[in-house]
Amino acid sequence: MLQIDVPMPTMPNRQDFSAESDRVRLSKVALKAYKRLVKEWGLKGEQAAALLDVSTSTWERMKQEGKDKALSQDQLTRISALVGIYKGLHLLFADGMADHWPGLHNKAPLFAGMSPIDSMLKGGIPQMLEVRRYVDAVRGGL
Numbered sequence: 001m002l003q004i005d006v007p008m009p010t011m012p013n014r015q016d017f018s019a020e021s022d023r024v025r026l027s028k029v030a031l032k033a034y035k036r037l038v039k040e041w042g043l044k045g046e047q048a049a050a051l052l053d054v055s056t057s058t059w060e061r062m063k064q065e066g067k068d069k070a071l072s073q074d075q076l077t078r079i080s081a082l083v084g085i086y087k088g089l090h091l092l093f094a095d096g097m098a099d100h101w102p103g104l105h106n107k108a109p110l111f112a113g114m115s116p117i118d119s120m121l122k123g124g125i126p127q128m129l130e131v132r133r134y135v136d137a138v139r140g141g142l
Helices: 020-041 045-052 056-065 073-092 095-103 116-138
Strands: none
Touching (some): 020 095, 045 116, 073 095
16 A cells, blocks of 8 residues: 655744743743733723723732732733733724723724723623734734
8 A cells, every 4th residue: 555644734932931941931921911912002901900800909009019929821821812902902093092092982882882991801701812813904914
């Protein structure tokens, strides 16, 4: 029987934040980016904490001290999605509108009349990823 070896396509290395070494390496810059996003979007402390899935007191400590240990895989995924939304909005709109949009009530079915922020607070990571896909689609990235 003739056997032909067909090379399997390789999947690109996708960042999954599972390795602690990656989380340690990325945590400081991710937290710095998230703090900037919180400021630019005008989020309240409770909102910033909830989007990151930490208590308000933990968020306040993280803001003041930074974070010496690695963020969790979940937290890095959240920050990655939110930074992707931030970047997509800045490609789509002028800076003022890009930073204002997440707080505006939205009639698109994805948001059910809520603001994107409120929808992400309610829907967690799955909604954050959907909002990111939505922004990318609107700007023609999909």
